[in-house]
Each structure stands twice: as C-alpha cells, then as structure tokens.
Amino acid sequence: MSDNIFFHWSSTNTIGKRIESFKEGYRRNIALLGNRSRIDYIRYKYLSTCFDNEMIIYVNTSYIGGKELFSNIAHSLLSRYLKSHDSLDKMISAASYIIPSTTSFIKKTLKNGSPISFLKPLELINKFINETSNRCILILDEFTELRRIFKNFHQDFSKFIIFQNKCMIIMTSSSISLAKKMLSSELNFLFGNFEHIDLNENAYIENYFYFKKLLYPIKPTPMFMSFFADIMGENTSYFDIIAKEIKKYYDDDESDCIKKVLKHNILKEESYFFQRFIARIDVIKGKFKNYVVPLEIIMAISNGYMRRKEIASLNITKERDVLPQLNKLSELNYISNNGDVYSIKDVLFSFWLSHVFSYYFYPITMDITARERLFDAKLEETIDIFRDTYLKDATERITDLITTFKDDYLKMRKQRIRLPHIDKTKVFSYPDKRFNFLVGEGKEIIFIGIKEDTADDNDIIDYIEKTQAFKNKKVKRIFITLNGLSTSARIIAKENRLIAWDVNDINDLLRIYRKPVIINENNNNIGYPYLYDKE
Template sequence: MEGKCIKLAVIELAKKRINSFLEGYRQNIALLGRSKEEIDFILENFILNEKYPDTVLLRIDGSYLEGKDIFKSAAYDVLSQYLDFYGYLDKLIIESSRYLSSTVNYIKETLKKNNFFFLDILELINKFVNESKKKCILVVKELQELATIFEHFYTDFSKFIILQRRCMVILTSSKLREAKKILGRELNLLFGSFEIVYLEEEESTLESYLFLSNLLKPLNPEPYFIGFFLNLLSSNAIYYEIFADVIKQFYRDNSEDSIVDIIENTLYSNSSWIFQKFINRIELIKERYRDFRQLLKLLIFISDGYIRKSDLAFLLHWDQKGLASKLQKLIDSSNLENLGNIYKIPDSLFSFWLSKVFKFYLVYPSNRERRYLAFKEAVYEEIALFKEEFAKEKAQRILNLFSSFRGDTLLIGDNRVRLPRLDKIKTISYPEKRFNILIGEGEEIAFVGVKEDVTQEKDILDFERITDPIKVRNLKKIFISLGMLENSARLVAKESKILLWDSEVVNKILKLYHKPIFL
C-alpha cells in the first residue's frame, strides 16, 4: 500500500524508527503538517497499518472533550490489544484481572475519580508495560489540544518521556507554528530526542508527476493536463487520492471541459469532502475572529494574485498597521505564510477554491445559477491562461516570470533573496554553450543564465566569463538550471557568488506568482 502514497519518504522514515524502537533503541518522532486530515490519513493507513510484536498501540486524541473519556479510551486500547478481544470496557477489565491485576486495579481506582490528569494516563502506561513486559507506541494526536484539557500537561509528559524507555512517542500537530514553539519551549529538554518530520515539505516535481501519472493508469493524459492539477495539489496525500478517483470518473480527453467537470465535482459541489473541509476552515475563522469579514476579503484578494503587502493596502484602502494586524492573524491561524514582502496561502488548492468557488458564494449568495456560471467562466479562463503559458518556450516563460518581479524580497530555502526589478529584458542565445542569457535593466542590472538540460561546472564558468567584464553597481547574477544539476556546478556558483536556482526552486517561484510549473 505504501507505493500509493506520495509521502513515501515520510512513511519509510517513520517505519524505520518504529523498527529501531522495537530493536531496543529510543525513538520519538513528531509529525507536523497543516492538515489534521492528511496527518491522520498517512498515520493510520500507511504507518500504523500493521501489528507489531509484543507491542500495544495507544492513541490519545485531543478531540475528546473530557479527561475521563480520554482515560477510558486509553484503558480500552491497552486491555483490548493485550487480550486480542474487543468488547465493553467492563468486560475487558474482568477478563484482564487474572493477568494484569496491578494494571486493572489502577484502572478501577482511577475511574472513581472526578478530576483527571494526563499523569493518570501516563501512569496507566507505566503499570501496563512493567506488568506485561510489552512495549507501547503512544500516539498523541493534536498535541496542543491536550494541553487545554489537562493541567500540567507538558510537565507530566516531559518526565514520562525521559524516564519510560519502553514507550515510543509519536506526536502530531496540524498547528505548525505553535508546535514548533512548543518543541522548542515547553518540551525544550526533549527537543533533541524528537525527530521532527514536516509533512508540508513537497516532493520533487518529477516525483509528483510520476506519482499522479501512475495513479491515473490506464489513462494517459497530456503533460499540460497533469501539470494543471500538480499546480493545485502541492503534495497533500488526500488530495491526490480524491482527484485521481474523480479524474478517472470524468476524464474524456485533454479538453478544458474535462478539467471543468473534475473541478466541479471536487471543489464546487457542496457535498464533496474538499468543499466541506474548506467551509469548515472558513467557519473556524468566523468563530475565532470578530473581524472575520475583513480577513476573508483579504484571503480572497491574495488568492486572486495580489500577494504584495503594498498592493493589498492600496486596493483595500487599509492603513499599514491595520493590514499588518490582519495578516498576522491569518499567519497565526496557519492560513497564510509570509515569504518576505510577499504573502502566500500555503494550501494551493484552498487558494484556488477561494478565488474560483467561495468568492462567488459571497458575490451571489442567493442566485445559484449566476454563481455557477461565474464559477465555470472563472475556471475556463484559468485553464486557458495556464494552457497558453504552458505551451511557450521555457526561456520565454522564464522571461515572463522575471517580468513579474517588482523588487520583491523572497525567502528561498533558508536564504532571503531580493528579486530584481527589471523594466527591459532582452535575450542572447549561445547555441554552442546550449544556454541563453537574459539581460535585464531597471533599478538594477541582472544577468540570468538559463540552461534547459544538464548543468555542469563548465556552464557556470562560461556564464561567469561572459558576464565578468560588466562592472556596475547593483549587478545581480542568477543561473537557472531546468535539467539535472551537478554538485560541482553548485560549488562553483557559490564560490563565484552567483545565485543558482534549480528547477524545484523555479517551480516554487512560478507557483507563488500563479504561473504553470515546469515538468
């Protein structure tokens, strides 16, 4: 089943750590992402989908409202897995008393209490593993929610993790920003003992393309058809599963009509899983913030491509301080990312839904027919623009991309890069060297080398020799490799202070500026 999930690297790593734990090594991991549903999907279907010898699997879920319910669930999991028998908790307690007298007596006494602490659950695990001599994999879902249910949660949990070596802990959280702070603050002493796995890290474009193509077999859509959906899906495992199923149902050919039918049945239909997921996200914003109308308006503007703070302030007629406050609220709620002076909605599909579906629910709240026509018109227009740009030569597409820059500051990897603002761009081809150079002029001068096949050390050296005679202030040199990139080329570029972008970096920038990715 593993081969059917795009997060194969995450799955393999988690299973490797579980096997190491079973062999006697201390292993704890934290799965952090932006979608609770995706984390659960991967965890339950691909990581915890098999039984491990002499090991019980205990799930603690913060979605329960009371500590007693969580304790009873933990007791049920422990006893039912030990007996390999599933029934009412009272029945399990009776059947287990002959084998686990200490554990069962503790469960009975604890259930008489009125107030419950997370320590009660941890003590249950301690008693069980000591008495049964089995190991335990403790899955703590939505870490922060449990902290609101149990007093002294982090203190009790920290001591347990340090002392109990027969239990492996798997933490999950879809509140990414908060989770990072917790792992560095409340659980800071344990930070080194947790391996942090980020689900939002995207697979390479090639891996994503091959994965979706394999899911769609025996269909064989054209690259532009697959590319359109790759632009939307990012690397969310559930999205791939849902879209693959719907594409198989509604694919007729590579036409725009097929794509519109697929989008309608996945995003526009209010009975679809994705529609309901996104509406729930809207409802959470409404519940959490009194100024939700302005926040939703801001999200829609960003989804429509107004990604600069200065543009948003001008179009919305908001002062900088008020805008900054609202942007921060969206960032804190994981609905927005700040990448310099540019803002991005992390979930590309949510962004598309906001601009092509939800916006028209606000514009035409009671006119269902007009809303549907506006949706279809917007999607057809999006497909036409995508198809036109996708068909252009790669060098031309790079030129168009650089024409979009307005001196933007952008976080690329761990580096903050100021993208050149260019008013005039011309192209010079070097057929014998098999690359093009874009020369841009504006507030600064930029030389951009573009290589479509393998980039070697000599290509960087050739680019450096061609551009070295130009001695001006604010000169920026960028080399773009759209094919394979040799490590030696990276080293030479770094030594020569040339910004080197591989195809993955370029694709991230293309998606940010709402342009088709390279396949």
C-alpha cells in the same frame, strides 16, 4: 507496486528504518509535519499495517481535554495489548489479572476528580512498559494542541523522553508554522531527539504520479494532469475524488472535460467540494466577531493580493487591523505566512474562492444560469493562461517568477531571504551543458544559474568559481537545479553565501506567487521504480 509503498516513498522509507532501529534498541523520535491528508495516509495506510508486532499507542490531541487524552491513551494501549475493541471499562476488567499495576493506575486516575496533568498519561505508559517489558510507539497526532491542554507540558515530556528509552515518539502536525515555532522554542531542548520529516517535500511530483496512477487506464496529456495537480495542491484525498469524476467525463476534448469536472464538483451547490468549502466559510463566521473582514481578506488573497500592503490598500479594514486578521487566519490554518507574502493553504479552496464563491460574496446576479456563464468564462481564461504558461520552458517560467519579486522577504528552509525587485532580465544558454545563465537587473543584480539536470557538488563549486568576481552586497547569486540537490551541495552553497534551490524550492515559490508549478516526468528524483504497472 502497492499503494502504501509507492506513495510518500521517501517518508515511509525513513520512518521504517527508524522503527526497525528502535526494535534493535536504538531510538530516534520523529516529528512529521505536513498536510493533514498526508499525515492521515502515513498513519492509516502505513503505521497501522506495517508494524503489528509493536505496541502502537495513538491519540489525536484535537478537541479534547486532559481527562479525555488520558482515557484515549489508556483505551489505545489496552486495545492494542488485548487485541480488543471493547469499551475501556471492559478492557480494564479483562486486563486486571494480567497487568494489575497498569489497570489499577488507570482506574485510580480516572476516579480522581482533580485536573489531569500531562505527567499522568506518561506515567501510565511507564507503568505498562515496566510491567510488560514491551516496547511502545506513542503517536501524538496534532501535538501542538498539547500546549492548549496542559500547562508546561514540555517539562513532563522532557523527563519522559530522557528516562524512558523503550518508548519511541512520533509527533505529527498539520499546523506547520506553529509546530516549527514550538520545536524551536519551548520544545527546542527536545528537538535534538526528534528527526524532522517534511511530508510536503516532493509533494508536487508525488501527487502528479499518484494522480496518474489513479487515472489509469486513461492516459491524459501531461498538460491535462498538470492542470489538475496544480489546482488541487497537496491534499491527496482531492485527487481520489477528482480522478473518479474525470473517468466519467474524459474524452479527446480535454478542455471540455476540465470544465465538466469542475462545474459538477465545485460549482454545483450540492457537490462535495462546495459543501466542504462553505463549511470552512461558516467556521470563519463563528471565529470572528466581524466575519466580513476576514472573508474579504481571503477573497483578496485568492485573487492575487499577496502582500500586506496590497491588502491594506483595499481599505477592507483599518490598516493597523490587517496584520492581526492575517495572524488569526494563519493560526486557523487558512493562510500561510510566508514572510511578506501570504497565500491560501488549501489551493483548491483558493480556486473555489476566486472562481465560485466570489459570485456569492459579491453577487452580480442571483440567476444560476448567469453564474454558470460567468464561471465558464473565468475558467476558460484560467485554462488559457495555464496552457500558455505550461508551454514555456522552465527557464522562461523562472524568469517570469523573478520579475514578480518586489523586495519581498520570504521564509525558506529556516532562512529569511530577501528577493529584490527586478526591472529587466537577460538569458544566456549553454545547450551542450543543459545550463542557462540568467541575469536580472534592478536595484540589485541577480545572477541565476539554472541546471536542467540533477546538480552535484562539482556543479555548485564550478558556479561559485565563475561568479566569485561578482560577490558583493549589491549582487545576489542563486543556483537552481530542475531536479535534485544533495545535502552536501546545499552545505557548500551556504558556506559560500550562495542561494541554492532545487525544483521543490522553485515550486514552493511558484505556489506562493500563484503560478503553475513545474512538473517534469523525466526528472523524477524521488526514487520510485514504477508508479503504476506497465502494460
């Protein structure tokens, strides 16, 4: 199975169906939200190769102004139309006899010295479509930047979307929180025309199998692969780099291999990751007047201080200044604001902060050899903790997770959920049904049903009926499946005021609370036939 089919299968499958429908005359616009590397994968290895017959107009809105955006759209449009990579001036000249109205509009707009509104690039696309009768796919990469470039851009955008049905729009954003906020506020009237695709859904299991494919023909233990999948997070480019390094050092002593790979790739100052992450530190230094405060805050988060009150208790800055600092770090894409709990977005960056940068930020010693010994000791401890957690069954790990809650409010699937503090737990197991019943007691009582297989509507209905007698304000009912959960099952749960989570939701929570995610090769509900060739 080729890379551009196996990876992000569910996302590319949906996009492919929408584009095929667009060719047949039915348009459904798309908003792709997710990690930057996932967006790039979709664009470079899928959109750019799978739909050659359609006019794809691409523009990245980061770091440019209105005039540059217009020029980039004009260049992308003419380049695709002429199948040329010449300069914009040469392509305008070459196309002036074929599409005179379009090229005349480009020249006139660029010569005009007045500021360019968002209406101009949209008018350009209109003129091109009217002149050629071609269909277009406009990709607006990092669309949240449009708000910075143009005032009231959404007004021009709405008219274009309503009246121009020969242009399909694919918007992307790696600033997920801001994108969702915009889609629910100034772009709310557009959202009905946009299908929201979350590229981070199924990220954990997809990345695991992608990593497994990269390592072939080496066949490490699942624990070894899970350790790396856990610390690398969702950035697929990290897997590409680390897989190559593992092949250099892999042997039967997997713990030793982990240490060698990480020592050479995140501890050494000349390594790619060290330089990448130091550059991110430098960005903070440039964005904050007193950069020591935000650096101490991200260091605290990487070391387990997840809540605003916990961060404030460290006296890094005045208590009233903690929230503005957190908000700015969130806007800059360093941290995720999950409600009452904060986390570092880039998991490997967080790992580097706590295992490497801490010895630079709080220098215990300047001796390189001594730093290596400190790194080795901390990494050994991390591996041991991971191994102990990995060997627990899923119910034990979920039990550990819920005892971490401290009356936290979290944002999950567009809902705000309060997770109560739990003092003690008890588990009742039903092996014949592959079902466990967990009771947590504290200020409130939590009933949690854990299904080890895929759950269907009947499982949800059965659980609702069994817990109906306990339905009141002091009891929280949760249903968890360690595989997939259908949309209809979620709707049934919501109608009955039952919280329903699948393994992806649980892994999101585990990630937020800095615990290893659950990856079970036998519970692959993504739909891949095979993720690498069998021998």
